[in-house]
Amino acid sequence: MTDPIRWGILGAANFALTHMAPAIHAARDAHLLALATSDRAKAAPFAALAPGLRVHDGYDALLADPDIEAVYVPLPNTLHVEWALKALDAGKHVLVEKPVAMRAADIDAVIARRDETGLLAAEAFMIVHHPQWVKAREMLADGAIGELAHVDVRFSYNNPDPGNIRNRADVGGGAMSDIGVYALGGVRFATGEEPETIRFADVDIEGGVDVFAHFAADFPSFSYDGLVSTRLGLRQEVVFHGRTGVLTLPVPFNANVFGEARLVLERPGMEVTTWRFPGVNHYVLQVEAFGRSVRDGVPFACPLEFSRGTQAAMDAVLSKAREGTGR
Template identity: 60%
Template sequence: QAMRWGILGAAKIAREHLAPAIQQAAGHEFAALATGSDDKAAPFRALRGDIRVHATYEALLADPDIDAVYIPLPNHLHVAWSLKALAAGKHVLCEKPLALRAEEIDALIAARDASGRLCAEGFMVCHHPQWLHVRQMLRDGAIGSLRHVDAAFAFNNPDPGNIRNRPETGGGAIYDIGVYPCITTRFATGAEPLRLEAELERENGVDVVAR
């Protein structure tokens, strides 16, 4: 029996990437969407005409035919809806960052363990063939002994109204893209940091540059 997926919200990443990927994955089925907008639901119906469209997130979580949910909501909503999904007995794949504070991760771990369900953070790096190959090369010593990693990720986003630049929605450079150099380095090397140092430049209450 296929794993039946529901998606909370009609985010672009869900519409253009995750919903099609679920449909193409063997043993998985895109079965339901939660959105109050018929217009936003239309592209998803074009992908699969018989999906259930629930008007609220709560209604989707109450759907007994849904096994797992994908959560592409704004950062500040990730923890609350992941906890609700686990409490409803659903497996969870949540966009990064899974949480904004360390203690929230502790709550998610406890909820995951209590539910017996999986709760995963959506980092494609950990499953991408490119980075699996890099990790194997490092393990095999293909480039010798690794001494230093210099990683960067940047793009221009000057709009203060953009969701990535608003503190109330969990915006900021580290949460949005700074996590990628961190997870990629940890994943590829299999090592954890011994010491952390940080330098931030802030505008409008969020970090716009992080080193």
């Protein structure tokens, strides 16, 4: 790449301040140029991170800035499609925080506009850029654990605050929207398979949002059991159980926050091998991959078609739960 990608962020979301703004600032060939917010106090820590930051009072004003090439959208879930489309219409590449949409069918409009404009539009599904997931996919494909038979996924944290955006139905909150994307998307990425049937789904609702979801699915070559919750203690783990071995990701989703990313391979004879990935920042890798895709045409690891598949799987889980048939 030659010139750095000039980025703008729509909204001063805390997640953007904590993770994505620092990632854009730290990434090679990326430059955080602008932020859209009407609250100057919220803009201050972004400006401290990126001296010379332009602060636009509104989202439309940022999209009208001719110097901005790419836009990161960390807005509430229900606004993702709207502002992704507006960004593309304004001639900007766009990275949308997950989930792209509240229903799989709603992503079709973004795919169509992406194709019409020739711009890059993608979901910020950062884990696919982390080397632990890339290596896990390679190991599964190479038969490191023999034939894959079953996958277990657990991802939970406890956030009972009714005012938190994750607990508000009006902005698309819920455990599935927030972390179900990891539980299903990560396994789809690592195995290259799609769920054929949702066998059961047990979902608890509080205040109009799902706060607990336990579900099972059949993939073409393996069974799957997933659990996500925003009302349980901190836990995350992915276990790929094969005929001759077990591959575990103890910190699959929040590397460097929940702990050190690593892969643990258990083989016959109680042989255990561990690969560690200290300090790897998947947000920075995501920004750099986005830049290579924009500048050099390198395929992005998480195209919208992949994101649509994950959303379709989440839709199917919630639909199964609404049937009220349980198992």
